[in-house]
Amino acid sequence: MTKLAAIGFDADDTLWHNERFFQMTQERFLALLSNYAEPDHLADRLLAAEKRNLGHYGFGIKGFVLSMIETAIEVTDDRVPASVIRELMEAGREMLSHPIELLPHAREAVEAMAGRFRLILITKGDLLDQERKLAQSGLGELFDAVEIVSQKTEATYRSAFGRHGEGPERAMMVGNSLKSDVIPALDAGSWGVHVPHAVTWELEHADHPDAQARFRELADLSGLAPLVEEILAG
Structure with missing residues (x-):
């Protein structure tokens, strides 16, 4: 046998x-929120949100985008501009259409x-x-x-x-x-x-x-x- x-x-x-596209989008997220928090703090908050949300959204791009939006809302005390939310959603759509x-x-x-x-x-x-x-x-x-x-x-x-x-x-x-x-x-x-x-x-x-x-x-x-x-x- x-x-x-x-x-x-x-x-x-x-x-x-795969992961490099998440890293690229995260860098975009850090730049968008740079007026509200330092990059290391933002990255830590995002990772915590991802970990917290795994049981709700699972693994993948959609859960990642939702975690970015949640983190953006938290670090801005609910004052994140709609334009930032829109750009994060666009970034997610770009990830979902990226060539293999x-x-x-x-x-x-x-x-x-x-x-x-x-x-x-x-x-x-x-x-x-x-x-x-x-x-x-x-x-x-x-x-x-x-x-x-x-x-x-x-x-x-x-x-x-x-x-x-x-x-x-x-x-x-x-x-x-x-x-x-x-x-x-x-x-x-x-x-x-x-x-x-x-x-x-x-x-x-x-x-x-x-x-x-x-x-x-x-x-x-x-x-x-x-x-x-x-x-x-x-």
Whole structure:
């Protein structure tokens, strides 16, 4: 029996760029509110709002825009100009229409695994936005299943790899977030492969699970095919 039957891929900042657009929009937000608070204070207040609102709005651009508007209202004591609110909403629409740019080696890595294993895209975020990005990426037809979820937990991976593969023990999850992609997959019994991205949202940071026997880290996705061969031969 093969040691791997299914491979899960994260989407944002694993297969294509994402977080840098949030960073660019945040810089725009800081500039718009610069007359009301210092940049570091604004950034801290925005992060607190995002964290507070995750349970209400989930992950993604729409929740980010609502958190920016909420923060703008708070730091201006309800005096934020309508023009600022309008510009924040325009910034969100620009993010939702931004062209997809694949990360280096993403297509080659997915193509190399397609047909050999069940491929599952497992991603968080807004349903319509994630569907748009997958369609524009040109990678959609390579995946056997797509899971757009509100959270990534141990139960998420047990369920996804159980329904679309042969259980978590014979699966691998590949992603840029230790907190969402790697650690819960390891807890489910899968292989967890960390592919760091240059920009990672602060709320996705976590300690490296170096003690986990099934944890691996790659510099980029060009190392995925050799890693899979190593695991199969081991």
